[in-house]
Amino acid sequence: MKAWKLKEKWSTKAKSYDDLLILSLLGALCGLLSGLVMVLFYAVIYLPTRYFLGADFDAFESLPMVWRVGLVIASCVVLAGILTLLPNRFHKVGVPYVIERLNYHGGNLPIMNGVVQFFSAVIALIGGLSIGKEGPAVHLGATLGGFLAEKAKLPQYGVETLLACGVAGAISAIFQTPLAGVLFAFEVIFLEYRQRYVLPVLLSSVVAALISHYVIGPLDLFSIGDISSVVFSSDLFVTCFVLVIFIVLLSALFLHAQKVLWHLSGLSVWWRFLLVAAASSLAAMYLPEALGSGYRALSQLLSGDLLVYSLLLLIVVKTLLTALTIGLGIPGGMIGPTFIIGGLAGVQAAFIFNHGEADIALFALLGMAAMMAACFQAPLTALVAIIEMTHSSEAIVPALFVIVLACLLMRVFFHQESVFAERLSYMGMSSNISPFQRYLRHHTVKPVAEAVLLLPASVPLEQVKDLASNVIDYVIFESDGRWQFVRRVALLDALQTLDVGPQSWLSIADDEVTMNLSLALESTAIPLIDEPSSLEAMLSWFQKTGLPEVLVSLSGSSFGLVSRHRLDQFLLKSE
Structure with a gap:
């Protein structure tokens, strides 16, 4: 054993x-x-x-x-x-x-x-x-x-x-x-x-x-260039703190503007998209750098080109225009634009504190990481993304500082989750599933499926006698187009009735004595279903049908008997 x-x-x-x-x-x-x-x-x-x-x-x-x-x-x-x-x-x-x-x-x-x-x-x-x-x-x-x-x-x-x-x-x-x-x-x-x-x-x-x-x-x-060795000074962390406040305010503006616009989702798609067209046309006339994803403007700043207008104006317009475009239902993404908004904010912070040209790229990266982390609550993704994009680990410490602080402030003061989670919450849905659902989804039905022995409706007596040495508890057979199941022990008990004389379920075909299973004993009809994708789907089936057991067609042309009682026992044992 x-x-x-x-x-x-x-x-x-x-x-x-x-x-x-x-x-x-x-x-x-x-x-x-x-x-x-x-x-x-x-x-x-x-x-x-x-x-x-x-x-x-x-x-x-x-x-x-x-x-x-x-x-x-x-x-x-x-x-x-x-x-x-x-x-x-x-x-x-x-x-x-x-x-x-x-x-x-x-x-x-x-x-x-x-x-x-x-x-x-x-x-x-x-x-x-x-x-x-x-x-x-x-x-x-x-x-x-x-x-x-x-x-x-x-x-x-x-x-x-x-x-x-x-x-x-x-x-x-x-x-x-x-x-x-x-x-x-x-x-x-x-x-x-x-x-x-x-x-x-x-x-x-x-x-x-x-x-x-x-x-x-x-x-x-965009061309980042080599990040010089970061000198941990009070000026660096003061600038980082101000940058975080700026990023958090931009993130809150970006999210709350979308929340307001979600209420307009009942409008016709023509009205909503014409509003986007009007706002984007104004930007196209007076601030074309706000169009598209925004990579061009950040690339110009990092290469040393000066903008002929206020950088702060571009940041605010880009934030509101992206929120308007996405919030009114244009089928696009917001990851790239928010990444760039953060980069522009980082450059603005560097300008405010008169940091040298060598530090502009650093603060652009910090702003990108902080904005992505704050909007999507993805701190490690933001950190690793800037490391992989720059092939440098010099900015890890200040990046961790701005990422963690930005995420904390968004959660503590604005009570905001990821923008995607907020969108689902507005639609009345959860962005996550319960631990119990997750556990059910991660298991197939095989741990709760009992092995069954498939027999023909008329089975030779010698084969029935061999069941005495079998360890499988259940036997299934097909009768009149329906699947039936019986316990192996009941089948052996029916065989013992031959000791008192011939039985009605006996038949002879081709010089072979067989047992008609449908006549030999009372069997229970059972439905046959394909193997569910998970225990969650199996539990849902039991809840919908109210049946106590079901025959499941498993991979490899085999069958398994799944009962609600055995499923409950498995879940209780797991708990």
């Missing part, structure tokens, strides 16, 4: 390692596909802008005013027309939608929503609207991960793993920051660190980064 338990324990461990290998291979494939889709996304956006603008990123100020205004209005009109023609269920896109589908729909992301996200984000970005491409990238990566999980028929924990792989791969390919992509998936999408997912997600992120680097080349969104 002890040898049997050791063998069973070894088989269970071997199976878990097989699952890890399968998930890792699928994660690598997900990273490959995410990298290729992000390359396509990048090319579709920036090949046209390179042709018209002569630059890769956001050089809308180089266009004549008529062109700038025309592009803004045209993109809003085209988007409004497309969304008017599409059913409302296809309007849901972006990071909040990914979290919603993960928490409430088992991670099932419809392909059509991903297609809408791809083309709508391309139209908005080419038109110069103040959005980012990182949010749409997350949706596309998660859709790829969910699609692969569905095709591979993975259980729920496998679906969540591949969703994390897709998100990490997308962020990694867009920024070429593989570790930040992994942390973003855990901190922003799952709101927790999950060690069980780490290896496949890391593999996906690395593969996606390699694909992006190989096809696109190194992404220099």
